[in-house]
Amino acid sequence: MPLTRRGLLTGAAIGGGVVVAWALFPRSYPDVLEPGRGEYAFDAWLKIAEDGVVTVAVPQLEMGQGITTVLPQVVAAELGADWRQIAVEPAPVSGSYANVPLAARWAPLWMPFAAGLAEEPDGLVAQRFAEGRRFSATADGMSLAAFEGPCRNAAAAARAMLAQAAADRWNVSWEECEAQAGFIVHGDKRLRFAELAQEASTYDPPDPPPLRSEPHGEDPLPGQIEGAGDYPRLDLPSKVDGSFMFAGDVRLPGMVFAAIRHGPVDKATLVEFNQFSTQGIRGIVGAVKGNRWLAVAATNWWAAERALDTMKARFNVEFLADSDDFEARIDDALRKGEAHRIEERGGGYDSGGNASLALRYDVEPGVHAPLETASATARFEGGRLELWVATQAPESARIAAARALGIAVEDVVLYPMPAGGSFDSRLEHDHVIEVAMIARELGRPVQLTWSRWQELLRSRPRQPASLLVTAQIGKDGQGRIEGLKTRIATPPANMEFGQRLFDNKASWAAIRDSEGAADALACEGAMPVYDIPRVAVDHVPVEIGLPCSRMRGNAHGYTAFAIESFIDEVATRHGREPLSFRISMLGQDVRMAACLQRVARLAEWDGGQDQSGKGIACHRIGDAETGGRIACIASARAGDGGVRVTRLSAIVDIGRIVNLDIARQQIEGGLVFGLAMAMGASARYRSGLPVAQRLSDLNLPALTDCPEIEVEFMASEAPPADPGELGAVVAAPAIANALYSATGLRLRRLPLLSGGL
Incomplete structure (x- = not known):
């Protein structure tokens, strides 16, 4: 069968033989990347054809995030290939493509009683589980963390094998040869990969593979300058002309x-x-x-x-799911339910009823509403x-x-x-x-x-939540927060999801068997980036009868909203300018401070004074070393037609950037997604049925509603962080704070204006 890029994007291989997957020792797996006529497999990740096409296996779902470009880009850069000759093949399920970091992150879902044994990203327990289960799930922005290393190793080994084949022809040392733009080069001698592929595939790869001195990365461009990148998206032309094949095609x-x-x-x-x-x-x-x-x-x-x-x-x-019912259950749990301490800093904080300030934030179920049902x-x-x-x-x-x-x-x-x-x-x-x-x-x-109505009816939303944020504030009049506790009443949705995913349980059985369980993933993002001495995060699990699941941003979607709204309120109540107030509390997080300072210049921040309608928010997803950071300033106003957002400006630090264009697309798309979550994109239920039955019922932003969006990236040598969820979670608090600036009203419920003005 003739090989085409389109065919490779829509096919799958089944083959025999044995191949050792890099970094997954000591096991071997069936050779899932079977070479076609005129092709030669180098391992589980790539094969090279006699026409020079380099085919890269991608074990992650392409759903618009650009993974079928990013992983091949890692291979191409390490291999020294010509990007114009790169093709993609979706990888079948195999232990060769185990997503070990995600397995470790989700250890509480598949090993809830001993999750601590498997939570190391490179730990043996998580590795064995992921390999044995052939766990290659695409989620939580873990694709680069899981697969950049194996892709680089595979490409470096193939490069060495090609160099060995060329060196033997030239009677030189292979270490003296270089790979450039699809050629092996030594002085003025050059041989195409295509000429060497068959011979090179018979060589033994060096162990360890000779990696290039620096991993591939792209420099952020200043301002809104857009240049043609060296690695344009592979799927873009076919998506533009309509030939790209989706599941429904x-x-x-x-x-x-x-x-x-x-x-x-x-x-x-x-x-x-x-x-x-x-x-x-x-x-x-x-x-x-x-x-x-x-x-x-x-x-x-x-x-x-x-x-x-x-x-x-x-x-x-x-049982008929009903919003009034489960909101009453969540309210009761927030007030009187038994809490599980999820995380604390400095010995934790409990007010004992003497908090300086306590504010509540409520979030309705969030719906996915993908374009393709x-x-x-x-x-x-x-x-x-x-x-x-x-x-x-x-x-x-x-x-x-x-x-x-x-x-x-x-x-x-x-x-x-x-x-x-x-x-x-x-x-x-x-x-x-x-x-x-x-x-x-x-x-x-x-x-x-599924029709759109069946998609809205059958798909499981992100769980609703109520958050009570309490703080002990210093008496110096500067609003200094000395203690902070976030009490989150929400279903243990991730535990339910884990039982459906890993144990194949029905939704009601998963709800029953997760009742009362502590869910740390339901509280992600509640530990603030700010250097507050004593902090506590508590989860109050509540059974509401509504099956819930994971959604872009996950818990960060509501914890960022609550924390950043609360910080803004503290600043306002104590006469502090919101930007400087945040920076004063950041402690050692210099990267976040830099993001805040730069976004203030980008958006011409005026402090949100004089009803300017400008609001600021920031958030970090991940730890201080490897986490991605974003600072955002929104310009918004409220009127008879609802919320009108005119501008979103963001500064982003995601460490080393692999593909600048895709990173920018992810942040811009995330900001629009966050705008949707701020304006609507939620589900209310009556008698077991969602009230919204069509996309038009969700108050999603149309093209005319999309604001001017400015995104700039910080240059950084930190490990790469995923950009896909940062914009999605920071937009809502920035917009809420902007609406306060414009109207003087604090909106503590998502979607904003869901209760009217």
Whole structure:
């Protein structure tokens, strides 16, 4: 089969042989990067063809974040390849691509009773789990942390093997040869990778591989200058011309299209439907009844959707999620619930009822609303299931599908597809189970696509939360915070998610078995970046009956809002200018102070005085050494039409920048995502149903609502941090503080203005 970049982006390989994965000793794995005709595999990460094309395996889901450019860029830079000859192949699930840092980070989810044994990013316990489980999930911005090292090692080894082959031809030392733009060079002698690939693949790679002295990085450009980068996105041309293949673009011979209806949230059981009502609708192939859903397949999706409308499925529900109910439960838990101490500094802080200031912040459930709704294609033949699906957790999806059909996991082949957005919604795999069952019952290939209404109904939002922030403030009149405690009442959503992902539990079983559990991941970001002497973070778990999951920004989305709003309020109450007040409390975090000072210059900060409508916020995701930092100034106002944000200015420090254009895109997209969370993008429930049934009901920002956005990056030699979530979490507090500047009103609920002015 001829190889094309498009084909490589949409295919998957199954092969034999054995290859040792760098940095994953001492195991070996089946050779999952099978070479095609005229190709030669160098390890699990790359192969080189006789036409010079270098194919890089990417084990992470491409969902708009640019990972199918960033990892190949790491390989190309280390290998010395010509970027114009780089192609991408999505990697099948394999222990060769274990995401060990993410496994360590999520240790409380898969080993809750002894998580401390596995929380070291390079620890043996996490490594063994990730390898054995073939855990290559895409989440939490861990792709570079997990795979930059293996990619560099693989590329360096291949470069050495190519140099050895060339050196033997020239009778020189291979260490004297260099790799440049797809050539091995020695003096005035040059040989293309293509000429050396076959011979080089027979050499033994040096151990350890000869890495270049410095990892690849790009320098930030001053101001808003945009230059043509050396590594433009590989997926950009096909996305512009429409040829890029998403999960919903798969077409198989004889394939039919399925639509589906789910019951209310949660634990709904299908009890009846009118099976004779579809007469007269052309193209109907058949209906499939699940315990908790009803699907219809037809020769086109619209016919299937119309048929379901006429069938009027009815469900029995044991519990109906309702916003008034779970808000009352959260309120009760915040006031009287038993708390778990998650983190503390300086011995912690408890006010004993004598806090100088206590303020409450409330956040409604946040919805993902990706552009592409859940879509999956399945073919079940001869006891073997094939799946074409976009999934952030491919091995968990395979396991879930296998269990649903009662077959072995080895009989499930998953072809990873890109996603048209996710925001972590594709960590769940309900649609994978459904399409597998429909394909088995119909006996032919089928593509299942959820409508927007079913996506909003069935997908699990980020959990609602209420946060009580209390502080002991010094008596010198300067607003100096001496003690701070954040009490967070929210479901242990990550523990529930972990039981669904790793134990394949139903949502209600996961809620039941997680009741009362402490969830440290539900409190991320509550430990402030500020050098406050005594700090405590408490989690009050509360069972609300609403299945919840992870979402872009996760807990940082509400902890950043509460902490940065609170800091602004303290500054205002004590007559302190918000920027200088923050800088005065930063202690040793010089990088954050630099971000704040520079964003003030970029946005022409005026202190938010005289109803200027300017508000400031900053946040760090990660620890002081490796965490990413952002400082943001928003210009906003409130009116009859709601919130109007006119400008967002941000300074970002993400350490070494691998791809400047993609980093900028991620921050800009994150700021718009954060704007959406500030304005809407939340779910309220009545009688088990989301009130919002369409995208237009979510008050998402349209193109005309998008403000002027300015983003600049700090030059840094720190390890690279992920830019994907920083903008998403800092926008809401900056906008809230800007609205206070404009109106004099403090808004302590997300979405802002959800309770009116």
